[in-house]
Amino acid sequence: MSADADDLARVGSALERWCRQREWKGPDPYEALNGRRMPPTPTPTSRRIAIQLLKRSPIDFRKPLGVDPQHNSATIAHALAGYSAGGFVAEPERLESAGWALRRLEDLRVRSCSEPAWGYHFDVETRFFRYGPETPNTIATAFAGHALLDADEEFGLAGARELAVGSARFFLESIEQTEGPGGAFFGYYPGDRTPIHNASMLAASLLARVGAATGDGDFLAAAEAAVGYALAHQRPDGSWPYAEGGKGDWIDNFHTGYVLDALLRCAEALDSNEVREAWARGLDYYGRALFDPDGAPRFTDTSRWPIDGQCVAQAIETFVRAAAVEPDWERQAIACFRFGLARMRRRDGAFIFQRRRRWANRTPHMRWVQAPMFRALALLDRHLDRRIHG
Numbered sequence: 001m002s003a004d005a006d007d008l009a010r011v012g013s014a015l016e017r018w019c020r021q022r023e024w025k026g027p028d029p030y031e032a033l034n035g036r037r038m039p040p041t042p043t044p045t046s047r048r049i050a051i052q053l054l055k056r057s058p059i060d061f062r063k064p065l066g067v068d069p070q071h072n073s074a075t076i077a078h079a080l081a082g083y084s085a086g087g088f089v090a091e092p093e094r095l096e097s098a099g100w101a102l103r104r105l106e107d108l109r110v111r112s113c114s115e116p117a118w119g120y121h122f123d124v125e126t127r128f129f130r131y132g133p134e135t136p137n138t139i140a141t142a143f144a145g146h147a148l149l150d151a152d153e154e155f156g157l158a159g160a161r162e163l164a165v166g167s168a169r170f171f172l173e174s175i176e177q178t179e180g181p182g183g184a185f186f187g188y189y190p191g192d193r194t195p196i197h198n199a200s201m202l203a204a205s206l207l208a209r210v211g212a213a214t215g216d217g218d219f220l221a222a223a224e225a226a227v228g229y230a231l232a233h234q235r236p237d238g239s240w241p242y243a244e245g246g247k248g249d250w251i252d253n254f255h256t257g258y259v260l261d262a263l264l265r266c267a268e269a270l271d272s273n274e275v276r277e278a279w280a281r282g283l284d285y286y287g288r289a290l291f292d293p294d295g296a297p298r299f300t301d302t303s304r305w306p307i308d309g310q311c312v313a314q315a316i317e318t319f320v321r322a323a324a325v326e327p328d329w330e331r332q333a334i335a336c337f338r339f340g341l342a343r344m345r346r347r348d349g350a351f352i353f354q355r356r357r358r359w360a361n362r363t364p365h366m367r368w369v370q371a372p373m374f375r376a377l378a379l380l381d382r383h384l385d386r387r388i389h390g
Helices: 002-021 044-056 073-085 093-107 138-155 160-174 197-214 217-232 253-270 273-289 309-323 327-343 366-389
Strands: 177-180 183-186
Touching: 002 327, 002 366, 073 093, 073 138, 073 366, 093 138, 093 160, 138 160, 138 197, 160 197, 160 217, 177 217, 183 197, 183 217, 197 217, 197 253, 217 253, 217 273, 253 273, 253 309, 273 309, 273 327, 309 327, 309 366, 327 366
Parallel strands: none
Antiparallel strands: 177 183
16 A cells, blocks of 8 residues: 555645646636627527537637636635645645635635525536526535534634534525425525435535534434435435436436435434445445446446546545445545546646546546545545554
8 A cells, every 4th residue: 555655645746736836726617608708698508508518528618718717615625625634735834725725715605695605606507407606505515614624623723613604504594405205305505496415415414514513403403304315215226316306317426425425424423323324325336336347437327438537536535434434445445546547647737527438528627626636635645644654
């Protein structure tokens, strides 16, 4: 494992420098509608086509379309979490970088919300819904809340705990929790009632973690209801679809990883053996059905392609977190790291977006790939250091 640890330090340090030199700004797969020179997109179909064309193109047209790099709150949250885990940076630079990320998260809050909440810097149009950059969403807010808790635990950064508790309160006060079999799921943004498992479980995991830290029973009860819904909808093979209701009836790699990490956090915060057992069944499915023998994460349970950089990053993180409970999963985390190093890393130290059967999209997306990879590598580095040195 010493060779892997040496590679990890080299790769993680290079990635951190690459991101920091760009102030954690970079392209995003879904930001086409930000283009100042984007042709008119008056309909949902035209907007989705524009987003997908820019996302899938192996040539980056952002500059001619007038899409400028901007800070994204999820990116900054991943950076803060990565620095809190070690971040391949010596003191005092690590503390300074974490403090910078905390200040940027404060700046990026959605100001229309009374409680701390975060969204994306672009208009979103999917098969499920449409919302703009002024709208907070569950994913970005949960990532931010967890990163703030990490920063409080690691550094005691002033204001981090208060912001994290406030973001949990945002879920209770502003995100719909809809009753269903087994419990009640959280929506994706204020007013939404779409049963998307990873979004609901990310909200639940933050509420459970904050509830355990503060002793607030309202937080814990809401988390338990969301977990109950997820457990009631876990399939016999251990999997979850992206969403209930037909339109989301697929199983993909990184969203499954989100659900598993959230379940593990809930199991720990709620001290529930039932949740641990569901997590273990889901993890067994994840490792068995969503990875190929060469360590590559399959995009879905039915397709290897495209091999996605975020899937690699999320797999490393999910298996690292699993290894803290069941050490045998460390081998799978190392296999994913080795695959990412061999097949997904660029010469400049960043990681490519996607590798398809006959070509690759090498755009270095910051929110989608670089920041999650930085966090995942930092977590793996900390795990190996603790195992090797105690």
